[in-house]
Amino acid sequence: MEDNLKGRINRDALFSSETEDYRMPMEPDADDDVLLRMRTAKGNVDHVYYVEDKAEVEMTKAKSDELFDYYEYEITVGTDQVLYHFKVVSEQDVCLYNRLGPTQDGQPCFDFKITPGFHTPEWAKGAVMYQIFVDRFCNGDESNDVESYEYVYIGRPVQRVTEWDRYPAAMDVGYFYGGDLQGIWDKLDYIKKLGVEAIYLNPVFVSPSNHKYDCQDYEHIDPHFTRIEKDGGGLVRPDATDNKEADRYVQRSAGKENLEASDAFFARFVEEVHKRGMRVILDGVFNHCGSFNKWLDAEGIYEHSGDYEAGAYESKSSPYH
Missing domain, CATH: 2.60.40.10 (Immunoglobulins)
Structure with a gap:
């Protein structure tokens, strides 16, 4: 050499x-x-x-x-x-x-x-890991899919994609294919047969983007990935640039019934993974969030829900300011 x-x-x-x-x-x-x-x-x-x-x-x-x-x-x-x-x-x-x-x-x-x-857990050393971008993996439950015009993200209404093989466009973060945890659950035996020992999930906490790296609520799993028990409310207009009319998204992403059902579903999902001898790793993304985050609430999502204290963006008297 x-x-x-x-x-x-x-x-x-x-x-x-x-x-x-x-x-x-x-x-x-x-x-x-x-x-x-x-x-x-x-x-x-x-x-x-x-x-x-x-x-x-x-x-x-x-x-x-x-x-x-x-x-x-x-x-x-x-x-x-x-x-x-x-x-x-x-x-x-x-x-x-x-x-x-x-x-x-x-x-x-x-x-x-x-x-x-700091010590890496022994089970993780040399483990075969399978990373999943949830929205693009498998649509196991169409009832929780993000709907077109459900809310505004980065200045334009989000869109539901019905053509699974559609090639992603630039800044495709507001387009949703409907992949969810039920879809992964349905494929657990297949994943196990591949020799996988740990499933690494891209973020699954409440978030407005398809990648979910701009977390909205760190304390709950996103109902669009799990369960929407209580639905309803209006969609935004096709030309909307804000979330003043995003009543359906407010109900879906901040409604306590949906959040509690989603957390319970996730617990059952993890149990199923463990039954097959695999583990779950969550991408936490705790060093940054986005304008939808409930502690900031720049989009007014939680202000409209009425169940949460004012966000730091909304009020200087907010406990999160």
Whole structure:
């Protein structure tokens, strides 16, 4: 693996990771000593540095084989999270190495990360996981489908898609195919036969988008994925740009009967998954939300429902402000 350019770093040979071969122990506790390792092409670089919070410490070449040199450095972690990357230097070249690989301008968000005391559950290590984007998987219950003109999302009324094979368009977030948890439930035996050990669900909490990453209510499962026990109310006009007339959506997404029924359905769904020896992982999305979120209520959904305190967008006296 010789570098054809004299004095240049062979970037293809650079490697490090957060696995047990390059971080020992892989998941340390507070006050543990941790040995970090960085790999380079044999005889290709002059120096390798461990970089943490802009402070650089030169690493030691600890061993070599026919193709590679391995540099090591030991740190002691405390209770705070540790972010680090590597700086590799040759006669005529410099590059940084983080979770994305070789780079010229490493960004802290892509640094390797140590969180003292965090341990991956044993059942998850090496497990076969099956990720499901719920709306596009299988429509098991058409009664909970989002209806066309049920509400306004990003300035235009949402649409129900009846052609399952329709190719998604740009900004397709307001188009719904009707996939739901009943559809996944119907396919559990098929999923099990694939050898799946854990089902990873894209967000299933109440949300106005088809991807549901802009959460509306973290405390309940979306009735459009589960059960709508109480229905009714009007739709918005085809030219509507706000949710003042979205009475049906208010009832469906914020009505307590629907939310309680949805949570109960989800509990039964998880029991069925567990009966087949599989587990469920939920995508929480707790670091951001959207204008529909009930603590903000910029769309007035919960203001209209009358069962919730005012949102922070609606009133400065809101407990969420």
